[in-house]
Each structure stands twice: as C-alpha cells, then as structure tokens.
Amino acid sequence: MALVAVRNLLHDKVRFLITLGGITVAIVLIFLQGGMYLGFMRNAAGMIDRTDADVWVVSRNSPNFDWSRPFPERYVNKVRSTPGVAEAKTLIFGWGFLRLPGGGTEQVEIIGYHPPLSGAGTDGSSWGEPSGFVQGDASSVLGGDRIILDESGSRKLGGLLVGDKTEVMGHEVRVAAMTRGIRSLTTAPYVFASYPTAKKLVSYLGESNTVFILARAEPGVSPGELKRRLAGRLPNVDVLTRSEYSRRTRLYWTIQTGMGFGFLMMTFLAFVVGLAIVGQTVYAATMEHLREYATLKALGATDAEVRTILWTQAAASALLGYLFGVMGVWWVARGLEGLGMPVLIPGWLYVGVFCIGFVLCLGASVISVRKALSLDPAMVFRV
Amino acid sequence: MRILEAAGVWKVYETGLIRVEAVRGADLAVEAGELVAVMGPSGSGKTTLLSILGAMLSPTRGTVLVEGTDLSRLDPGELSTLRRRRIGFVFQAFNLFPALTARQNVELGLKLRGWPAEDVGEEALKSLDSVGLAQRADFLPADMSGGEKQRVSIARALAGGPRFILADEPTGALDARNGKAVMDLLSRRAREAGAAVVVVTHDSRIAAFMDRVVHMEDGRLTLGEAGRVS
Ligand SMILES: Nc1ncnc2c1ncn2[C@@H]1O[C@H](COP(=O)(O)OP(=O)(O)OP(=O)(O)O)[C@@H](O)[C@H]1O
Ligand SMILES: [Mg+2]
Secondary structure, X not given: OHHHHHHHHHHOHHHHHHHHHHHHHHHHHHHHHHHHHHHHHHHHOHXXXXXXXXXXXXXXXXXXXXXXOOEEOOHHHHHHOOOOEEEEEEEEEEEEEEEOOOOOEEEEEEEEEOOOOOXXXXXXXXXXXXXXXXXXXXXXXXXXXXXXXXXXXXXXXXXXXXXXXXXXXOEEEEEEEEEOOOOOOOOOOEEEEEHHHHHHHOHHHOOOEEOEEEEEEOOOOOHHHHHHXXXXXXXXXXXXXXXXXXXXXXXHHHHHOOHHHHHHHHHHHHHHHHHHHHHHHHHHHHHHOHHHHHHHHHOOOOHHHHHHHHHHHHHHHHHHHHHHHHHHHHHHHHHXXXXXXXXXXXXXXXXXXXXXXXXXXXXXXXXXXXHXXXXXXHHHHOO | OEEEEEEEEEEEEEEOOXXXXXXXXXXXXXXXXXXXXXXXXXXXXXXXXXXXXXXXXXXXXXXXXXXXXXXXHOOHHHHHHHHHHHEXXXXXXXXXXXXXXXXXXXXXXXXXXXXXXXXXXXXXXXXXXXXXXXXXXXXXXXXXXXXXXXXXXHHHHHOOOOOEEEEEOXXXXXXXXXXXXXXXXXXXXXXXXXXXXXXXXXXXXXXXXXXXXXXXXXXXXXXXXXXXXX
C-alpha cells in the first residue's frame, strides 16, 4: 500500500510540487514567527539574562528592563548589609538622545555600569556590563565621557566608529569600544557608559537615585531566600530573582504590547493558509484518483488500507515539506539577521514546527480520507 | 461443484422520488469450470447484477451464495475479505493503477489476496507470463495498448487462483483480435483451473466461447442454451 501511496504522489509531479510548495511556505512562515518571537524575547530580556546577579531590585511594578524608574541609591547599602548578600552593585538605565554624525538625533538607551579596572574584569562575573567585544573591552570607558556601542547600534547611529566623537544629551562623548550581538528590543540602540558618566547623561535620574541594584548571594543562600530577605528591608521597590524579572519582562512584551498575540495570529494564519493550499491540492489529487480508490475497495482493500495510502502521502509530504522548510528558513533567517531582525531557533522549535507540519498535513487529508472511505465499491463498474 | 448460486435476487434503487427496479427476481447458478455470458440491452440491469454477485452491492431481496457462503450473513469487512480472497474482477476500463508498472499492478492484487511479500514478485511474473506479457512487466499502463492493458488486468484478476471470475464488458474497449485474446484467456482459466466465469457483454461474438448465455431484459433473466445465443 505504501508503494501505491508514494507512486501516486510522484505520478503527478506538478501537483506534488504545488503541495510541497504550500507546506514549505507554511513551515517557513511558522518557523520565522516562532524564531522572531524568540529572538525578540532574547533581546528583551538579554540585559537581565546576561548578568550573574541572583536578585534584581527594581522600581515598584517595573514591567520590563527598558521601562524602569529611579529609586534611592542608598538602598544599595541596605542590600550590602543584608545577611547572605555576597556582593551588590548598582546599574543605571535611562533614555537619551545621541547626535548623529550627519546631523539630527536618535533616541538611545543609556546603561551605566561599574567598569572593571582592567579588561579582564574582577572575577569574571557579569553585572550588566557589555560583552562580546570587537574592539576594546569593558574597562575602555574608564576615564569618563566615553561610551561603548554595539555594531548593530552603530549602523543605526550613522556609522559611528571607535574613536569618533559625538554628543549624548548635550555632553560630548567618545566611542571607546565596540561590541557585537547586544541589541535592545526597542528601536533605540544601547549606549554603555561608566556609572558616573551615565548619571551625567541621564540627568533626569537625580543625583541620589539609581535604577537597578543587582545582588549576588553567598554560597548556600538560594536566590529565592535572598529575595525574601531583601524584600522585607526595602520599601517601595520590587525584589525579584533574575529569572522572575526575565520572565516578567518577556511576559510584558508578549502580552501587554500584543506582540505575542500578533506572532500567534501570524502563526495561525500561516497554518491556515498552508492547510488551505495543501488541503485543496490533496483533495484534488484524491478526486482524480477516485477510480483507483474505488478499484482498491472493489478488489477488497480494507478501509485501513485505503487510509494508510492517504496518511502515508500526508506524512511523506509533511516530511519533505519540513525538510525544504528547514532549508528555506535557514536561508531567510540569515537574510533577516542581516537586516537586524533577531531570529532565534532553538532545538525544541524544530521539533514543535515538525509536529505542526504533521498536523497540518494530516488535517489537510481528513476530508480526502473521508471521501475515499465513503466510496461505493460498485462504482468501479461505472466508467 | 457449484461456485455461484443466486436465487430470487431483486435490486431496487431508490434515490429521492425515483425508484428503479434494476434487477427483478434473477436466478443464476454457475458451476466450476463453466463460462456464462450475461447479455442484454443497455440499462437492463447487467452491471447491477454483477455488482451483487461480486459482493459489492447487497440485493434488496434474494440470496447469493459464493462457494457456499451466504453473502447476506457477512458484514462489510467480511465481504471485503471474500472479494479479495475468492473473486477475480475484470473491468471494461481495465482499472489499472497508472502509477504502477504491470508487474506492480499484479503484485498489488496478490498482496490484497494475502500472499506473503516474498512470493508475490515471482507469482506476478508467472501470471503476466500466462497472459503473454512477461516482457512488458516493467511497463506503465500508459505505455501499453488497450489489449495489453486488459491482459494485465486479467493477470491481476487471475493471479492467486480465485475460483470465481467476474468481468463487466471486458472486451468493450478492444478490437476484435484483442477481444478474442481476452476471451481465450478467460475460457482457458475456466477449462484448466475449473473457475466459474461470468461475463457481462454486448458483444455477440463472445457467445462462441461460452457454455451458456443468459439474457437480461428489464431486470429479468431468461436462460439460454449452452453455446448459443438464445
Ligand atoms: N446507483 C444507482 N442508483 C440509481 N439507479 C441506478 C444506479 N445504478 C444503476 N441504476 C439504474 O439501474 C438500471 C440498470 O443499470 P445497470 O447499470 O445495471 O444496467 P446495464 O445493463 O449494466 O447497462 P449498460 O449495458 O449500459 O452498462 C438503469 O436504469 C440505471 O439507471
Ligand atoms: Mg453495465
């Protein structure tokens, strides 16, 4: 029966190609929706996930990293004096404008961190400083009025290079280093500066305020435990473990902005369009082969055998369409990455999309299967 | 030995307001080794009768026994099994699978009959050889003449040795020479293997091959004499 299935599938090559094309396009679209969503979420929570902090202290109800408000800087002393805290550091986040080389300005997100005294950093742990350097290192901002850009941001900022001078919020700064692979979710690129410089650039913060406090626990103290201890001592702020804050940020962008719904909707549409194309070609193919199915039933094939043929065709189409889809998405994803669109396709997404492709092909065959099964074997004698 | 025994078979088609009595009280018995032709004008109920004898259509009334098995006692699954195991079908339009080669078409028939996979290849070739088409085994139906296609379909129907062969206008799409070849094959199977063969036809030349010709008119059968059109 499998032979009949495969032979029939390959017999009408044009139709088979249309079917495959439909599946492949649907698979690519679904992959891209999933991959872009995950890529955006990686960027959204990237600043949080990159740190080694066990606990984040953030303004009350801070919905995500990019939308946090200032709170008193002196809280860091309370954090440091809390039993179980090994180390705590402040981190600034603020909005600003950068003057472009060709005139005009662009909005940026300024991050002020405590640079290590040498390029290697103090103990290799991460407190919100940039990483992935192409030129310079995290200590390059020492000395003041220096900033670090990411290549993706520099393109958007008129092609600023290391050594170039520009202005942020009216202060003259020099580009001191360049990273690769740090992107914000918003359209505003990140600009890294030393803590004091950032404070100057983000003047609305106020001299005695900070935006985040990152804390690491002593060995034997869990992030959850540390969070409980800190929450009791700090009023009017939220204390979250790193994973909680990361999740809150992702959830915010997913749900509050409708971004998640948009991606889900697009995925659903891709699925429906794929289903329609594949369902229609499969149905047309079945109608064209009705005489053969009737012959099979006349010769005594069971319903299970007739089903096997159609399901085998669906499965084979799904498999091939998926393989082409994976090749296609690899190609398209590279193009999108080049355009600055993040596409992240982890292993489980491959499995997930494979299952979706399978369901799509099986779903597309349901009507055809019912049609073939409902055939009256006696119709074989009617030409 | 009696292969087929049909008694008092009626078939009434009811579609909406229209009621057609396609077969009206047909009796027919066919012995092993016997060739019977059913002849009659268009619309007289020949195909309907053949579908009933072939366990594809249940009669409104009457009984059909195939090798002693009463079809009315079988459920649809058992009817399928009976068709695949015991009956060989030949169609006017050949009904070969266009995507399969001659050999694969015959193999498919054997697989349906429940033959073990390792034997079907050899048996299919033997069957094709018996219709003189061993050298066309790897041809697709599209690359064969009408006569060759019908011989492949006969090879498929006869492969596995069913005792009961049903053919609806097997020569309808063939010229006289090919029609004769097809009838030769069917009558040889009846004589040599003792199969019961029922052929529905318009073609009066076929009568020469037959042991018996029965006439059908308005759903009724009138028995004819051996070797003569009645
Ligand atoms: N599925 C059906 N539903 C309703 N009426 C049918 C059906 N099949 C056949 N009939 C009617 O039953 C009668 C007998 O049809 P049948 O096909 O058995 O005739 P036939 O002798 O084989 O004709 P032909 O020589 O043209 O093939 C015809 O009047 C036909 O219209
Ligand atoms: Mg007919």
